[in-house]
Amino acid sequence: xxxxxxxxxxxxxxxxxxxxxxxxxxxxxxxxxxxxxxxxxxxxxxxxxxxxxxxxxxxxxxxxxxxxxxxxxxxxxxxxxxxxxxxxxxxxxxxxxxxxxxxxxxxxxxxxxxxxxxxxxxxxxxxxxxxxxxxxxxxxxxxxxxxxxxxxxxxxxxxxxxxxxxxxxxxxxxxxxxxxxxxxxxxxxxxxxxxxxxxxxxxxxxxxxxxxxxxxxxxxxxxxxxxxxxxxxxxxxxxxxxxxxx
Amino acid sequence: xxxxxxxxxxxxxxxxxxxxxxxxxxxxxxxxxxxxxxxxxxxxxxxxxxxxxxxxxxxxxxxxxxxxxxxxxxxxxxxxxxxxxxxxxxxxxxxxxxxxxxxxxxxxxxxxxxxxxxxxxxxxxxxxxxxxxxxxxxxxxxxxxxxxxxxxxxxxxxxxxxxxxxxxxxxxxxxxxxxxxxxxxxxxxxxxxxxxxxxxxxxxxxxxxxxxxxxxxxxxxxxxxxxxxxxxxxxxxxxxxxxxxx
Numbered sequence: 001x002x003x004x005x006x007x008x009x010x011x012x013x014x015x016x017x018x019x020x021x022x023x024x025x026x027x028x029x030x031x032x033x034x035x036x037x038x039x040x041x042x043x044x045x046x047x048x049x050x051x052x053x054x055x056x057x058x059x060x061x062x063x064x065x066x067x068x069x070x071x072x073x074x075x076x077x078x079x080x081x082x083x084x085x086x087x088x089x090x091x092x093x094x095x096x097x098x099x100x101x102x103x104x105x106x107x108x109x110x111x112x113x114x115x116x117x118x119x120x121x122x123x124x125x126x127x128x129x130x131x132x133x134x135x136x137x138x139x140x141x142x143x144x145x146x147x148x149x150x151x152x153x154x155x156x157x158x159x160x161x162x163x164x165x166x167x168x169x170x171x172x173x174x175x176x177x178x179x180x181x182x183x184x185x186x187x188x189x190x191x192x193x194x195x196x197x198x199x200x201x202x203x204x205x206x207x208x209x210x211x212x213x214x215x216x217x218x219x220x221x222x223x224x225x226x227x228x229x230x231x232x233x234x235x236x237x238x239x240x241x242x243x244x245x246x
Numbered sequence: 247x248x249x250x251x252x253x254x255x256x257x258x259x260x261x262x263x264x265x266x267x268x269x270x271x272x273x274x275x276x277x278x279x280x281x282x283x284x285x286x287x288x289x290x291x292x293x294x295x296x297x298x299x300x301x302x303x304x305x306x307x308x309x310x311x312x313x314x315x316x317x318x319x320x321x322x323x324x325x326x327x328x329x330x331x332x333x334x335x336x337x338x339x340x341x342x343x344x345x346x347x348x349x350x351x352x353x354x355x356x357x358x359x360x361x362x363x364x365x366x367x368x369x370x371x372x373x374x375x376x377x378x379x380x381x382x383x384x385x386x387x388x389x390x391x392x393x394x395x396x397x398x399x400x401x402x403x404x405x406x407x408x409x410x411x412x413x414x415x416x417x418x419x420x421x422x423x424x425x426x427x428x429x430x431x432x433x434x435x436x437x438x439x440x441x442x443x444x445x446x447x448x449x450x451x452x453x454x455x456x457x458x459x460x461x462x463x464x465x466x467x468x469x470x471x472x473x474x475x476x477x478x479x480x481x482x483x484x485x486x487x488x489x490x491x492x
Contacts (some may be wrong), residue, residue, distance in 0.1 A: 010369040055370055077366050120323050123256040123333045124301055124374060200302045239370070
């Protein structure tokens, strides 16, 4: 029986989800904890490779133990959490069918990108947001956001180093919610290219600063040229909120 | 001319506001930065001695430079922030009259105490909240909260080691706001005893767990005995939100 874990983490002190030779990863930390807690070999496959410094509330990973677990499934999160460091937590564990695949079966993902837009920084949200002291034009950003919705070739919003076969992706929604000085971009799509959300966020910031006009977004998408889009925003503003399987 | 600074900090890595022999303090860090940035001697008096691990969005400190500053007042926050560590920030700087006193002139203070009440912990709010996995009865807590409002002798809600001449304080409001699994206690009063907000929070948690009845709060206050109230909640859930001078 396979188990689907829902995982939250503060990515500040990690080199990302994926195991690396020179850094402590979320996946590696989770595997070490599972090895200490479970009494059998297991496989673990993550649903999304979050980068160094990126956070998650709803990362998923597929755990396949070689034997039936002695710990009841509803107790598993608590048992693992008591052994995990405080910046990683299991939020849920559920049984999934034998033919389940955490990557191929994902229907869509939602990311949040937070921008703190006040004159002076706020240390309590600093680790989870990008700080932009210059006043951003929210209405222009919201107008620009709608041009990303739909199926497009997002080659202009993809960093070098990605391994995707195609750069066509479908965005189902992209909303910008303002709460005082905190702007939150929430984007849901059927998949995201390497650094895609952070480059979209950087492009929207350029719109907010008046460097790019909202109506220029379709042209930027059409060029398929990375250099036409905005800069890649810092990892710490990005949180993987949810992965949907149905 | 005196200057009133508004200061925000993530208290996680500090021994509190006050300078200590064996630890890095907020006040000490701020003084070191001021010494590097200003070109004259100065005095600095904080409005509130926050404990080790306590956070602030609206701490205040009275800066009295020995000579007129060369940096314009409206530029001072930005200049200091570029030299301060990322977990401390100046949010505002304003001129105050010569007879201003940051402690005696304070009319009231607002504190926030955050409780994360879900079955499993959330690493993104862990540094700024206390984690209580058992389901809390919010309605009972809200009923209990109202018994704290008004002028009372809060001796039962004061840790040993305080230096206050009287334990009588007036609470103007005490609200509990629920936002999903995050409960926030917001309390405003004319002054707070040593650990008073954290002990009130601990008593409200005991009400939420059914260990104390809401209607028992007036009796607990009347005993003036620390042992009758709930435990002191962890520092990390507490944030000094605002100090009012008018």
